[in-house]
Amino acid sequence: xxxxxxxxxxxxxxQFASRDELAxxxxxxxxxxxxxxxxxxxxxxxxxxxxxx
Numbered sequence: 264x265x266x267x268x269x270x271x272x273x274x275x276x277x278q279f280a281s282r283d284e285l286a287x288x289x290x291x292x293x294x295x296x297x298x299x300x301x302x303x304x305x306x307x308x309x310x311x312x313x314x315x316x
Contacts, residue, residue, distance in 0.1 A: 268296070 273292050279285040 265296070268300075 269289070269292060273288060277285075277288065279288060
């Protein structure tokens with residue numbers, strides 16, 4: 264889910280003059296995402312063995 268959010272909010276329409284500018288934009292996005300939007304992942308797997316198909 265994080266990578267789709269990164270793509271939708273930053274990368275899809277972003278224009279970056281250099282690789283360093285892109286890296287800085289991603290770093291800024293990650294810090295802001297961690298501060299405001301990140302939520303703990305909720306596991307749904309109960310630990311029972313998986314069935315073979």
